[in-house]
Amino acid sequence: MTSSDQFDQPIVQLSGVSKYFSGARALEGVDFACRRGSTHAILGENGAGKSTLIKIMSGVLRPDTGRLLVNGNAVHFASPSEAARAGVVCIFQELSLVPDLSVADNISISDPPRRFGMIDARAQRRRAEALLARIKCEDVDPNALVRDLSLSRRQMVEIAKALGKNPQVLILDEATSALTSRDVQTVYDLLAELKADNVASLFISHRMNEVEALCDTLSVFRNGSHVETFAKGAKSDRDIVCLMIGRDVEAQFPPKPAAKEHAPCLSIEELKWENRLNGVNLSVGAGEIVGLGGLDGQGQKELLLALFGVLRGVQGTVNAGGSIDIPNSPAASKSGQARIALVPEDRKTEGLMLPMSIADNLLAASYDKISSGPFINPALERQAVADGVSKLQIKIGQSKDAVATLSGGNQQKVVIAKWLMTDPDIILLNDPTRGIDVGTKQEIYKLMRDLADAGKAILFYSTDYAELIGCCDRVAVMYDGAILTELRGEAITEEAIVAAALNIDTGAAA
């Protein structure tokens, strides 16, 4: 560590970096270094400043104070492209793909191959094919629009795009949050390859198992400060979590109650939609948490959307609290016989009105609750907002601040709180812990269990197996638009879920 060998010099280094957003601190006095050939994890709860840190490194933000050094030289990146030219390439938490351009266009977006000064479309396509092949995504058509890809494919395209820039430092800010397990493996292999090429990787994830599997160095951030950096294995998981959230955590998941029969609250028969749902049969009882597993894109999202009344032309029977109509809009489903709530996939575009106040976002689904006739009652309004904030312990300044100023985890809490305000009977959760820190995750798991104990039926889609195992009373694994396997109790194991997801019969199915 003290060697002055120039190869040992950190490839990127920050010293005394601070960053404030309209007075609020995001980073303060941070010293941080990252070495060649290391795979370096950055850990911290939501809002700890991780994204801000890497945005500074990659030229998106400029620090208010402090210096950024690359290869020992002070640099001032004015834009992400300058950073990329210096070898610092970042895959951002909010994807940087342009939806209306093709995959090939996106991969070579800022520096395409040219012929006679004009973009050479064919060379660009070949380049895309090569890069996609490198991350085993041959199934992605370079001519397809990014708009038409699923989130997990987009993340892979984003990785291909970053690779195309020949990074010296590759930063992945929760770039694996929506990946399927197969893709995660690909990314592991890729990072190992890069490590061998002496490339530094910075890896931000809230999934401890990924960090375990990949990284050699860990840095923990809390409240905008760099707490500690240590080698993998130097600390136990529990200590790390303690460093992150500043307190001790006992168990990650709340204990599951003993298996029992639940009165069915939601039952679905032969649900079909386009070619994405091919006859789904499922029932969820009041007080039960049912997980939806399977590879990404097997119809889980469509199932949730269909139940929430978003899809057109859905066939089959849905019995929600005695009513057997398939709702035809979220407005209908939130006020039906059994009230349904959906926490959508993408909180930024589907869950929240980002420029609006926290209060307005919290109330968006329950104007009827705070109104007398068509008129809003200000007293009820204030009360409802205060309840929502305190119930989920959302960390906010003032409830009239824009929700955009909150960190990702707190934004997600706002979405959940909005729906709890409607007092729903059936809660549909579409990957609600994506990009959320351990502490908050734990709160959400606990909240789910409390809701179930209060008699709600919960249908829970997650890309994280550990979550399904830890939280669910039952797991329904989807494959090609249908549920082939249901696991319950002890049978919910990682092997069983993976086997069912790949439709391999191991006899583990219940």
Added chain:
Amino acid sequence: MLQSLFSRISPDSRPSVIASGFIVVILLVGTVYTLMTQGTAPLLSPNYMLQQLQTGAFLGIVAAGMMMVILLGHIDLSIPWTLTAAAMMATTVGGDLAIPTAIGVGVAVGLANGIGVAYLRIPSMIFTLGIDSVLRGLMVAHTGGFAPPDQATPLMRFLAADKVLGIPVAIFVWALVSVVIAFILKRTSFGRSVYATGNREAAAYLSGINTRWVIIGAFVISGVCAALAGVLLAGYSAKAYQGMGNAFLLPSIAAVVLGGTRILGGQGRYTGTIIGVVLIVLLNSVLSIMQMPEAGRQVIYGSVIVGMLLVYGRGQKVVS
């Protein structure tokens, strides 16, 4: 100095403050002009002010409706001929039914616009433009068929041209419309839903807001406001005539935006719109008093809008 002054005003009310300041500037410039040319300062007389507010009321009511639509991130280009059609149908029907007929026209046009935008999902910019030309065609055909009566009813005359306690009744009408609109925006779930839908329609929809009805509702309000302005304008002129709404479209958009409403929707306060209307009305009036030739008038009008927006923009760097 100025910078720090700005930062103390909350960003929401900044446009209103700046626009109010500019109104004072316009009045001063106009007064200096009249003092130099005639030695009097009629612009500062209550009489002139009331008269400006009286004619401003027509634009103000149009702008109130336009604001609802702009808050959704849409626009209503059908206003000129909605206004005209409502006024012409009102005078054609005449009698006690005149005003209800006009309002009915406004509702019908608003429904048509709303359905086109909310259900067919055709961009409002283009759908309302189409509706506008259909209405124009209808009115040409209407006049072409026979000679429809065009006299405003006594009630229309009263609302637009009479005074009560020395104050033009039109100002009361505008005030009433303003109170209703401000109340809708602040204190009804419909008003809140307008902001939510204007900010992000997908999120509003997934929150269980019936965004289609919100859109239709806003267009209906816009249509009704235009119709009401048509009633008043016909009352003011004592008659309805072809093309009477042409002068209202661009000024109403300018007034709403100068009042601080975001043209992409989701943000804006109603008081700002009122101030924007007063600003536009006074600016036009003072330019007319100064006998500015059309060329200069256009340049000044445009420069004022750009200039003011540039001043608003100062200090707010963050772009989402």
Added chain:
Amino acid sequence: MSDFTRALAANVRQNRGFFGALILLSVLYITYNFMHPRGFSTAVLVQNANEVVAIAFVAMAQTLPVLLGGLDLSVGAVMTLAACIASELVHGSPAQIMLGMVITLMSGAAFGLMNGLIIVYGRLQPIIATLATGAIAMGLALFIRPNPGGNVDSDLNWAMTNSLWDFVDTYKLFDPDAGWFQPLAWIPVPFIFLFGIAAATWIPFRRSVTGRTVYAIGSSEGAAFMSGLPLNRAKIAAFTLGGFFAACGGLYLAIQTSSGNADITQAGTYTLNSIAAVVLGGTSLMGGVGSAIGSLVGALILRVISFYFRIVSIDPLLQPLVEGIVLLAAVSLGAIRTLRVKNRLDLFR
């Protein structure tokens, strides 16, 4: 080969609006020619060509701001300003004429540049900034030309508004009846002017990083920024090119009418029609999808619709109504997509 067909198939799929517009145009125009007493003749083609050039350029000018996700309400005014400038400058010796044309086009581009600078550095929404700068352009046009008039070179007027044969004949370039020339002689000069400029500017622009950035901004400005694209440069370039296209329209209108006319209503009509043309041409008002060539096609559709009013008999006082309904119906064709959408969330994008 299969690579190529696959790319083509993807292209057609991703540009349904444009190909739909192309088919609609063909059907409308061929039918028109069948119904016209002198259909399928050079005279009719030349007449049609003359009528579409100005609006086609203005529609192309509108496309760029629309691709960025905005609107330019000054295109009609900039076209008018350019026409007024041209009406003062485009006469005299050939060199003076050329210089006059260049100055006209440069003025339009400069005005577009000013729009771009105001929008980028003043951080204003294009629609509202151009509402204001449009008034300024109109004011300047009125200063230059308080009354309609001007003396655009009359040979130029004749040469530019006819077939190539007349062009060659007017300037005595060579014998216009030469045998080799006959296959080309019928081509209307306005089409060469229109498609020539469109191809020479649009294709390189579309295939440059700047052009791609324009699309990226309209599609997702945040992603474009994160990808390190030159946002400001692209926005300014887009408005400048828009101003240039508008000036091309103005220049042609001045040549065609041998004069300039600072007519406020005409400018407004051009602006509104340009938006309709852009939509008809398959460009999304949300930004990021479409092309100037599509808008050109959209403008042609708008015009061809109006051609029909001269060959079919409609009560003159019902014409505006029929026109309105046809316009409404045409733009409502876009609703077909809506009916096909199975996931309602797709409606909001």
Added chain:
Amino acid sequence: APAVVAGPGVDPGCFAPWDAETSFFQWPAKQGPYKVAIVNGFVGNGWRIQMIKTAKAFAEDPSMKDKLAEFKVVSTGTDAATQLGAIEDFINQGFDAIVTIAVSPEGFDRVIKLADRQDVVIVPFDNVLDTDAVMQINEDQLAMGRTWAQFVLDQLAEDGKTSGKVLEVRGLAGNSVDRDRSIGINAVLDESGGDWERVSVVGNWDDGTAQKVVADAIAVHGSFDAILAQGGTTGVVQAMLDAGHPMVPVAGESENGFRKLMAEHSAEGLKGISIGQSPGLVAIAMKAAVSALEGNVMPQLISVPLPVATYDELEDGVNYWSDLPDNFFTVNEFPACGVNITGPSIMAQSEADAT
């Protein structure tokens, strides 16, 4: 192309040459009946609608009907390119004559050239062209301005006023009609030698706009000794009434509304003069087109006499109609030309059908 020939022309009572210098045209006679098109520009105000109705009615008139094989009317809007396109299209379609209201006084060189090649008669009227290469029909706008001003000065002189403050309400900026009328008005004011303080506002020939700007002007300038309005005169008087402005001499257009108000308030001092650009001009233009096609000698510029009505000449049911709407233009017929379609007959034309 027409031959330039010596006068006099046919039927000088109807087709009066503009002045002594006016040249005469003669086209080769064609066998009737003829195909005639009207290419209107803007549609969507009362005047244009009345014009189109007059044209339709006149095409059915016994004196015309047999001479027309085909009669078409299109309105192209304010776009010059479209209007030129429509004219060229009708030439291509083989029409014999095209009557038009030009959207711009310039820019018709090309279509005139094409028309001349095929001996098609183009007849601009109302908004005419700045050229002497076509046969055109109009009222003398300059004279109209002069007559207005002269009348107003005479009225003021009767009251012993030879100086004072007058308000001029102008029309659409950039339009040649606006320019000519204003020149006429101001020339007479200049020539009078009186000390006239002039205030000028822009009323766009539109009642609402005129009313607003006149109201503003009154609020700012107190009162005027006379008002000269190019159009929107009903609105002008309305503004005076609303502001309690004393009734003073007003010169204005021929709107029925203005004449009604004049009849009502002349005793209080609204001693007005009403001169109108008549929508009936279209009928004379059609007649002239046919006459030219028949091979008659025609003046290049045809002057239609100004239809003047002063306050003391008003007669209900003759030159204004108290029971009819404000929006129509009272002067529609030109007996000297055999154009006898009166305002009320136009307005009543299909009222019977409608009721």
